Amino acid sequence: MSKQRSDCPISCSLDIFGDKWSLLIIRDVMLRGKCSYSEFLKSEEKIATNILSSRLALLEAAQILSKETAPDNRSKFIYRLTQKGADLLPIIVELMDWGARYHDHCPRRELGKKIKKNKAAVIDEYMQRLKEQIRS
Amino acid sequence: MSKQRSDCPISCSLDIFGDKWSLLIIRDVMLRGKCSYSEFLKSEEKIATNILSSRLALLEAAQILSKETAPDNRSKFIYRLTQKGADLLPIIVELMDWGARYHDHCPRRELGKKIKKNKAAVIDEYMQRLKEQIRS
DNA sequence: ACTTGGTACTTGCAAAATGCAAGCGCAAAG
DNA sequence: CTTTGCGCTTGCATTTTGCAAGTACCAAGT
Numbered sequence: 114m115s116k117q118r119s120d121c122p123i124s125c126s127l128d129i130f131g132d133k134w135s136l137l138i139i140r141d142v143m144l145r146g147k148c149s150y151s152e153f154l155k156s157e158e159k160i161a162t163n164i165l166s167s168r169l170a171l172l173e174a175a176q177i178l179s180k181e182t183a184p185d186n187r188s189k190f191i192y193r194l195t196q197k198g199a200d201l202l203p204i205i206v207e208l209m210d211w212g213a214r215y216h217d218h219c220p221r222r223e224l225g226k227k228i229k230k231n232k233a234a235v236i237d238e239y240m241q242r243l244k245e246q247i248r249s
Numbered sequence: 250m251s252k253q254r255s256d257c258p259i260s261c262s263l264d265i266f267g268d269k270w271s272l273l274i275i276r277d278v279m280l281r282g283k284c285s286y287s288e289f290l291k292s293e294e295k296i297a298t299n300i301l302s303s304r305l306a307l308l309e310a311a312q313i314l315s316k317e318t319a320p321d322n323r324s325k326f327i328y329r330l331t332q333k334g335a336d337l338l339p340i341i342v343e344l345m346d347w348g349a350r351y352h353d354h355c356p357r358r359e360l361g362k363k364i365k366k367n368k369a370a371v372i373d374e375y376m377q378r379l380k381e382q383i384r385s
Numbered sequence: 386a387c388t389t390g391g392t393a394c395t396t397g398c399a400a401a402a403t404g405c406a407a408g409c410g411c412a413a414a415g
Numbered sequence: 416c417t418t419t420g421c422g423c424t425t426g427c428a429t430t431t432t433g434c435a436a437g438t439a440c441c442a443a444g445t
Contacts, residue, residue, distance in 0.1 A: 118294040122348030122355040131269040158254040212258030
């Protein structure tokens with residue numbers, strides 16, 4: 114953890130993941146079932162390898178992601194959400210809802226429509242699902 | 250608006266306010282009743298003048314904030330939330346909740362406690378209040 | 386044993402963003 | 416007609432980002 118600018122909880126949150134990339138990695142783990150370096154690289158936003166590497170290290174240090182070696186391949190690592198990381202779900206959902214509402218070219222797909230219909234239910238449903246995947 | 254990295258609504262949102270400062274300005278307007286350049290400068294996170302200036306311009310361009318000259322002083326400007334800006338409230342609330350939950354040194358004050366008790370009610374209450382201040 | 390491919394990075398360098406201090410232009414007040 | 420307040424802009428150093436290339440390790444094929 115670097116420095117925190119104040120003791121405001123909003124500011125503290127932004128100190129950790131207030132950038133253009135961290136929450137996209139979280140999105141990939143949370144909603145797209147991605148869990149490895151190479152999978153993150155394939156996302157359409159095209160994150161650079163060094164940025165990905167540094168963000169994964171930061172998210173791990175912040176205990177938002179956990180890292181373990183794959184059981185079948187010792188040179189592969191698996192990233193998973195911790196409880197702290199899973200609790201970012203409402204933020205991700207709100208970001209999606211706002212983005213979809215104000216960008217015509219961001220069509221709501223299945224999840225987006227469910228959020229529009231009943232946001233709280235979607236959060237409950239996904240939180241339940243994430244619970245099973247949580248690592249310390 | 251610069252470029253957007255993909256048509257994912259989360260990514261689109263981050264393209265606009267995915268940095269360490271934009272949402273702190275929104276917080277100041279939304280929760281602290283601030284509405285001028287000099288008031289934003291006084292916040293404890295100590296934003297630099299040039300950064301503040303560029304962020305205000307970006308938020309205005311994104312139609313999240315509106316800018317008008319003060320009725321009593323032609324050299325003063327008043328920044329207010331638009332509907333699009335006010336709709337960021339749930340994101341701000343979730344950022345506050347997560348930050349307070351995971352940082353011991355970020356004590357929940359009045360609002361933080363109300364959020365913990367009944368998040369949806371807080372959002373409703375504040376959204377109602379913001380409605381009266383909205384500008385196009 | 387030796388090559389090929391997959392995975393996860395690191396490194397070097399250029400470009401962009403941030404942070405800091407100082408200065409500027411205008412309007413209102415004294 | 417000077418001073419104060421407000422909202423910036425500018426110049427410059429530092430930091431972060433982005434891009435391309437290279438490295439290291441493991442595993443599987445031949």
